[in-house]
Amino acid sequence: MEILESIILILSLLIIANIVSHYFVSIPPSLLQIAAGILAALFMHVKIYVDTEWFLLAFIAPILFNDGNNFPKRELWKLKGPILGNAIVLVIISTLVGGVFVKWLIPSLPWATAFTLVAVLSPTDPIAVQSIAKKAHIPDKLMHLISGESLINDASGLICFKYGVAATVTGMFSLKDATIDFFHISIVGALVGAVMIWIFNGIRLYLMNQGVDDSILHAIIQIIIPFIIYYVAEDIFDVSGVVAVVIAGILNISTNHNLSSFTPEIRLVTSRTWNLVVYVLNGIVFVLLGIEIPFAMEELVHNDKINTFYATFLAFLIWVMLVVVRAAWSYIYATFSNNEDNKIDWLSKTRLHDCLMSGISGVRGAVTMVGVLSLPLTIKGGSPFPSRTLLLFLASAVIIFSLLGATLLIPLLTKNSAPVAYRGNTFSSDEDELDDDDEDESPTPVVLTQAEANRLILDKTIKKLRAEMDDGDVGVYSSVIAEYLYDIRNLSIQNNNPKLASHQISKRRVKGKKDAELWDICFNCELEAIEKLYANDEISTESYEIALRKIAKYKKEIVHRRYSPSIEFFLSYFRRTYLQIKRWIYRSVKYDDIKQLNQDSIKISAAGAKKALAKLQELNHSEHDEFTDNLIYIFQRHYEDRLELLQGKYRGRSPEFNGKRMALEVKALSYQRAFVQDMLEQGKISKGTANELRQNINYSEEVMNIGAE
Template sequence: MEILESIILILSLLIIANIVSHYFVSIPPSLLQIAAGILAALFMHVKIYVDTEWFLLAFIAPILFNDGNNFPKRELWKLKGPILGNAIVLVVISTLVGGVFVKWLIPTLPWATAFTLVAVLSPTDPIAVQSIAKKAHIPDKLMHLISGESLINDASGLICFKYGVAATVTGMFSLKDATIDFFHISIVGALVGAVMIWIFNGVRLYLMNQGVDDSILHAIIQIIIPFIIYYVAEDIFDVSGVVAVVIAGILNISSNRNLSSFTPEIKMVTSRTWDLVVYVLNGIVFVLLGIEIPFAMEELVHNDNINTIGALFLAFIIWIMLVVIRAAWSYVYSTFSKNGDNKIVLWSKSRLDDCLMSGISGVRGAVTMVGVLSLPMTIKGGAPFPSRTLLLFLASAVIIFSLLGATILIPLLTKNSAPVAYRGNTFVSDEDDDEDDDEDVPVIVKLTQAEANRVILDKTIKKLRGEMDDGDTAVYSSVIGEYLQDLRNLSIRNHNPKMASHQISKRRVKSKKDAELWDICFNCELEAIEELYVNHEISDDAYDIANRKIAKYKKDIVHRRYNSTVEFFLSYFRRTYLQIRRWFYRSVKYDDIKQLNQDSIKISTAGAKRALAKLQELSQSDNEGFADNLIYIFQRHYEDRLELLQGKYRGRTPQFSGDRAALEVKALSYQRAFVQDMLEQGKISKATANELRQNINYSEEVINIGTD
């Protein structure tokens, strides 16, 4: 009963704090949550004891998994050097230098405890500055760096924190054993996270393949994934659950709107569910922090060695130290890192300003608070954990100082201002269109939902094709191609729901016409390969590999030997193997591999061009053997291949993405108008119209999520 009462009380305090934050937008919500906890402790005498193991499982696992899931992966690769430097080297330097400094400041603090404090202060929280990035004009590169390092330094900082706690509790520490153990638990933990998320991804994709598309079910699966992975890594394999959930989050099938395997409803519900979970967990952490502060202050008041004012001054000095270390590291790294002209400039005022902003932007947040609240009460032998209340007070004060520093100083440095939010505080509630709940008017129902959906898609395609000449052809072609695939899949689903898919596939042919068209395209690719080989443009090995690959595709089209379940998992294993091989090839630069890759690009490009020419010929002829939509879909397949090979697909500009999103929203507005027309004409019932509108709303919400 006490646990239930505590949960209700904390959630109530969280709700009150966030309601107040809407009226005082200049005050960060996290500070109001801390204040709510302080008031509850002072006037309601609330005291909550936290168990280390379940606290880490309940808060660390979902928060870090969500961070990994939303990780800017492209920016990680571009800024891999400074990100890894900040996330690993800077954490180690901060822990060592900061630990010595804290020991000098507080001589009575044990060495292991001093290092433990600085280690738990290492993880940064990028969400605290993301909300002011646009208005305050923080450079994009700096924001990407902060976002990238935060995820990895959460793991490295907490691992260092773990060793500090272990040394304090046991009184023993071996650098050699710690180094070996660090690499063991990190590498094996990463493998555990990668393997388990691969299994979960496969299960989710298989459920979708079998028609199990319950959005609530998929959201629940997503929520329990980090808890299971963290538990398995920590309790079964005895490795780092932090690293495991971080890697799992990065490799997880996210709610990205471009991921066509899941319906818009699943992606929207999953995304909003995660927003809610992180919002609540983050708020609980800061409310608990507020509850703990008065008790820490009370013990400090009765401490002869240090008082509350002195502890606040120490926390301020520690925050300044962390800012200086971070800014100095950024300046040294940026000075000696590679630049365009290969010149080293030791002094630069603009670089100093950027590095100072980087230091101030290293705001401490939820992960730091989760770590410090998980400090054990006792050490080996039953004695109290040394200076636990002091560590809790100093960590919470440093968090507050870093938050206030970012809130006040960053706008001054950038000549602008805006409110600050923490992880989870960027939640935006849905604004669903409320339909009038009038009594149904008897109408003559002529179309089912599936039939009406087909009509709407067909009208939308015609409308977009009519506008195509007046707009960006590439953008319109991309959106029209996606609608044609949806239209085709809708037709397939009516005959065999398990065969529905958003893309054509060489390995999974859905109809006889598909097989015939694939055979024509494959013959074109074989002609292109032969021409390249005759002209001595490709090697013998590349020629043999390409011919064998296409021969296998053609054989699989004629002889389908597996049922749908076996076929799905074989395809899933094959995709995984190819992905791993691509990663391996990127890291191993042998001349023969490079030559094969170059020849493969030539072969794929020539084959795609030859197939496109044939498809264009078929589309312009009077051949009634193939539907126009099917030919168009095949054309889009080969056009996408060419874009990928020519580097256009991955490098699509933000302008293209923005124009495409705008056109998608415009197309959805057409669909709403078509739904209203059919409703007024009596072709569909009001219930069907509401279902169609709801699906359109889901699609629009997914687009908005993708552009946030």
């Protein structure tokens, strides 16, 4: 009963603090949450004891998984050098320098405890400055660096913290053993996270393949993933659950190209559910921080014999030291990393300004609080943990100083101001509500079902886009039209077998007689291209034989399906995983070596695609039904995308292309809304069907907005 009462109380304090924050927008919500906790501790005498393992599992796992899930992978790879430098080297330097500094400030503090304090202060919280990044002139590169650093140093900092606590508790520390153990628990933890998220990704994709598209079910699966991975890593394999959930978040399919496998409703519900979970978890952490501060002060005065004001001054000095170390490291790293002409420019006002901003932007937040609250009460032998209340007070005060510093100083450095958000807090406009007015529900002559109306709307949208194609970017229009043709094709297939619908055509899974006929025609074209290349001695005998075997295998699978749909799915999933791992390995090889190894394969693929496109173009001018016309268009886009990829012109990976495509998709959705309204006014659909169609359109638009954020 006490646990339930504590949860209700903390959530109530969180709600009150967040309501107040809407009236005092200049005050960070996290500071108000801390204040609510302080008031509850002072006037309601609330005190909550937190179990270490439970607390780490309940808060660390979902927070870090969500951070890894949302971080842009392209920027993570681009800035891997400075991110790893800040997340690992800076953490070590800060721990060593900071430990010595803290020991100098507080001579009575044991060395292991001093290093433990600085280690728990090393994780940064980038969300504290993200909300002002657009209005204030914070460089995008700096924002990505802070975010990527936070993602990794949460893991490295907490591992260092774990060793500091272990050294304090046991009184023993071996650098050799700690280093070996560090790499063991990190590498194996990463493998556990990668393997488990691969399993969960496969389960979710298989459920979609089987037609299980319940949005609530998929959201629950997503939420439970980090808890299971953290538990398995820590309790079964005895490795770092922190590293496991970070890697799992990065590799989670919800942020890559496999998103097309999930409906807009699933993506929207999952995203909003995660926002709610992270919002509540971070709020609870700061409320708990506020609850702990008064008791830390009280015990500090009675037990540690250090004046409270002096302890506050010590916390301020520790924060200043962390800012200086971070800014100095950033300045030195930037000086040498920008040394393109072997000329070192030691003095740069712009660089100094950016590095000072980087130092102040290193805000400590939820993860630091989670770590310091997990400090054990006793050490080996049953004695109290050395100066635990002092560490708790200093860490809490440093968090507050870092929050205040970012709130007050960053707007001054950027000569602008905006409200500051924190992990789980976002500023977005209210969503448009559906018009659920059920008044005047007079019966209307309904002609079309929802599926029939959806098909008609897609047809009209395609015609509208094709009419505009000549005046716009043909590649962008073709890409969007192809997606709508996929949807129409799936609607037709679903009438016979709903489980076969997907947003792609596949050589390994033919879904109809017309698919098989077109694939057979295309394969014959590819065989002609292969024969011509071999006759002209442009490819080796080995490459020629491999290509023939591959085409023969595809042709055989078209005629005779040997496996059930489930077995086909898992074989395809294993194959995609193998190819992905192979691509990652190839990233460490020089491009020239890759090109040499795959030269024949590239020639064969390009020649086959050109030959198939020429044949499809010829078929496109002949007489055939509308469904075949759409299918030919889809096949053309398939081979065009292959050519663009082989020629290094894959527009789907271009930010400019994606921006134009998103704008066109929004425009197409506006056309769909207009068509829904026309059909409703004409009496072709009921009001309920119109609302369902509008809801699907809203889901699609909201998912695009989430991606843009």
